[in-house]
Amino acid sequence: MKKAHNIYKSKKLIKVSLEYDEDSKIINSITITGDFFLYPEENLDKLEASLIGTKFGRDAIKQKIEKCLNSSEAFGFDSESMTDAILGCFKEEQD
Amino acid sequence: MLQGRTRLGNEGRKEGKKGDGETMSFKFSQIRTLETGYNSGPWNMALDEVLMNCINYPSMPILRIYGWQPPTVSIGYFQSLDEEVDIKRCRQMGIDVVRRITGGGAVLHESELTYSFVTKVYPKNIMESYNLICDAIVMCVNKLGFNAKFAPLNDIIVDGKKVSGNAQTRKKDTLLHHGTILLNVNLEKMFSVLKVPSEKVKDKMIDDAKERVRGLNKTFEQVAYNLKEAFSEKFGAKIIVDDLTNKEEESTKKLAKEKYSSDQWNRKK
Numbered sequence: 492m493k494k495a496h497n498i499y500k501s502k503k504l505i506k507v508s509l510e511y512d513e514d515s516k517i518i519n520s521i522t523i524t525g526d527f528f529l530y531p532e533e534n535l536d537k538l539e540a541s542l543i544g545t546k547f548g549r550d551a552i553k554q555k556i557e558k559c560l561n562s563s564e565a566f567g568f569d570s571e572s573m574t575d576a577i578l579g580c581f582k583e584e585q586d
Numbered sequence: 587m588l589q590g591r592t593r594l595g596n597e598g599r600k601e602g603k604k605g606d607g608e609t610m611s612f613k614f615s616q617i618r619t620l621e622t623g624y625n626s627g628p629w630n631m632a633l634d635e636v637l638m639n640c641i642n643y644p645s646m647p648i649l650r651i652y653g654w655q656p657p658t659v660s661i662g663y664f665q666s667l668d669e670e671v672d673i674k675r676c677r678q679m680g681i682d683v684v685r686r687i688t689g690g691g692a693v694l695h696e697s698e699l700t701y702s703f704v705t706k707v708y709p710k711n712i713m714e715s716y717n718l719i720c721d722a723i724v725m726c727v728n729k730l731g732f733n734a735k736f737a738p739l740n741d742i743i744v745d746g747k748k749v750s751g752n753a754q755t756r757k758k759d760t761l762l763h764h765g766t767i768l769l770n771v772n773l774e775k776m777f778s779v780l781k782v783p784s785e786k787v788k789d790k791m792i793d794d795a796k797e798r799v800r801g802l803n804k805t806f807e808q809v810a811y812n813l814k815e816a817f818s819e820k821f822g823a824k825i826i827v828d829d830l831t832n833k834e835e836e837s838t839k840k841l842a843k844e845k846y847s848s849d850q851w852n853r854k855k
Binding site: 503504524526527528530532535564566567 | 662663664665666669687688689690691692712739740753754755756855
């Protein structure tokens, strides 16, 4: 299991810490923090839970974020910037 | 419209009808106003939550005016205490820490006036609800002789510099809006307790922040007086200064101890 961390500046700051399986590239745990706003707030927990088991890849991750944002209102980030914040943890894999 | 201290009887708390003209225009007959003095971070955050849970009268929102003793760093709901705050340094400096139920960034509450506004009647659109309540803050700052503007989503600025930060949450059918009006700023002290990448970066961050943030250089009492006037005018309401009920005080003590002083809450992230 590999740990990764990324800090991403959108309109607000997004910090992502995650663990993923190096072979399968599947996310095992993820914590998203930052000074953004999301209503209702509990939906961030749901997003984190939904990302567990997701394989590294822009489409799969963005789809989960968009699903979360369909039932939320976010200020300080959008689906694109949150996707970039998470993918930044996989920088080594992308190089 | 300002009134003296009045104990509220039931007559003063008659409900308006949801959906009637008065409600839709966001006018209220009275605003229950609590001036709760200086208290600890956990107690302050507990009381805001208790007021959200206790408000019963849609026609009478609550305006609370308060300060912090000891000085406290509050972090946003989505922030990590360990990532954002130098806890050891806070302890050395006698600064408390607490996590809010609202989003946004870390704030050192010291030389400022803090307010909360709790209401069951508000625009459902989030931008509109910030706009509505921040307009009262803008009116307050302008009464103090400044030319303030609302800078969405959550700041009030004077001459391009932030003088007030705001945050909201909604639970069930109640809105909590809380925020600060800066009296003075001590950015060196603030950045000494917030975690920054390096000492070199810290100096630049302080210099940048000096360009973006300022205090009003007014007293707590001056701001409090004008805040009450501004809310009264904005919402066409009489200010009814009230005290906490015994139940509110007891619930606050309990919540401050069991939730807002706990690692389980403050280190949730």
